[in-house]
Amino acid sequence: MKIHIFAIFLLNVCISIIHAGDAGVEGYKILTTTNLFINDQPVECLKLLDSFAEYASNFTMCSIKYARPVRLCEKCIDEYVMFTSKYKELLATVVNGTSCREIYFSLDRLDVILEYHDNILSIWNKGNCNECYDWTESTPVLSNNTILFKKIFNETVTCIKTTINPAGNNSDEVCSRCMEFYINLDKLYKSLSKDSIGLDSVCFDILDSMNTTRAVWSKDLNCCKRLKSPETIFFWCTGIIAFLPIMFYAMVRYLSPLRDLPRALKESRFKQSFLRSSREGIN
Structure with missing residues (x-):
């Protein structure tokens, strides 16, 4: 009987030890996860986060700097490419089984990193900036149409600047001398745009340049009358x-003799029949 009780006692002790061990392991896991979110984030993830923040800041500064006249698409391409590259790297990196994506994304209502990414992407897409570039290579380069437009635009601006005087009283001379440049620029722009406005089909750098040129040409120089x-x-x-x-x-x-037509109508067949009927009635 005593042996039986002693065996049950030993069994309970072993079960208690096992449960204590499991609890210790589970507690360790919770502690590790908590530290991961609070203090012990993988160094690789922290470095990627710092780079992402740096390029987001660089693009924001660049886009503000080239907001007017709009040259955002051309001047900020390097910042945009690095920003999107670091974002993709941040999503894909896994360190010792820990995903950087799980640490920084979709954890709260603010979702700051995702919001900044979407806002910057919205600015880039709203400007239709991808249309400025040829993306077939590993790195984007200005498309042939963009290069050609810049060339003719610069020629048009140079012609206007070198012809007009500070008093602005020689607009007729500017219109005559720069007419060919302006017409070529306008034709090229229309060939690039899928609609009359071009809002959804033309890179915004080009759109803004064309709008500015048209305003100067028509309002300031009054060349459209020609x-x-x-x-x-x-x-x-x-x-x-x-x-x-x-x-x-x-x-x-x-x-013509048709003026006599009313007189001829007096002797019309209708009148003759009417007179004949009247005579027969009298008789």
């Missing part, structure tokens, strides 16, 4: 041609 002259002549010629048939029929109506 472009409207051929259109005015065309409309006048069209109106005259359309009026010729009306004038012809009017001349035929009032200047």
